[in-house]
């Protein structure tokens with residue numbers, strides 16, 4: 001049994017350029033000493049972060065692989081592979097940049113094609129700039145119609161970087177535990193004791 005951590009999750013950051021993916025990732029790991037930074041050579045880099053999460057009166061030791069993407073066309077194939085193995089996906093847009101929001105639809109399509117469920121996605125509305133052009137309502141509607149989670153960064157009453165990570169990780173653990181529970185139920189229904 002591995003006692004170093006209870007779960008290892010891979011979480012990826014995607015979205016148009018200049019939406020704050022790298023900035024947010026740096027903020028997340030900058031507050032924690034236990035990091036290893038791999039310099040980008042192929043348009044993607046990952047950082048390791050360890051954290052403890054309390055969920056339903058239980059504490060879990062989590063090891064995270066946080067993957068940053070650069071989004072250029074030539075890295076598309078590599079990024080596609082990431083969707084398949086990701087436990088969670090942060091989809092970034094900048095609420096001051098309409099194009100970055102419009103790009104989210106195509107990215108959701110890409111995720112759907114490559115990631116069976118597509119329920120582990122969180123839309124992150126980031127505000128870089130002073131002139132907001134995408135409203136909260138538009139973001140919420142988009143998230144609801146695509147059945148994904150939603151959060152804002154950098155705006156009034158918004159989450160901070162570590163909150164969104166914790167929220168994502170809790171969601172992913174929840175899903176893993178639920179899957180285990182469902183697997184158990186199925187087996188019991190089949191009359192097999194486990």
Ligand SMILES: Nc1nc2c(ncn2[C@@H]2O[C@H](COP(=O)(O)OP(=O)(O)O)[C@@H](O)[C@H]2O)c(=O)[nH]1
Nearest residue numbers: 016017018019020021022023024092126128154
């Ligand atoms: N002050 C501030 N600047 C930000 C924030 N997020 C992103 N930026 C800036 O916006 C620009 C684009 O951010 P970056 O993380 O490189 O975007 P990426 O292309 O999505 O990785 C950079 O100049 C960042 O310093 C933020 O939360 N606060």
Ligand SMILES: [Mg+2]
Nearest residue numbers: 021022069070
């Ligand atoms: Mg970047």
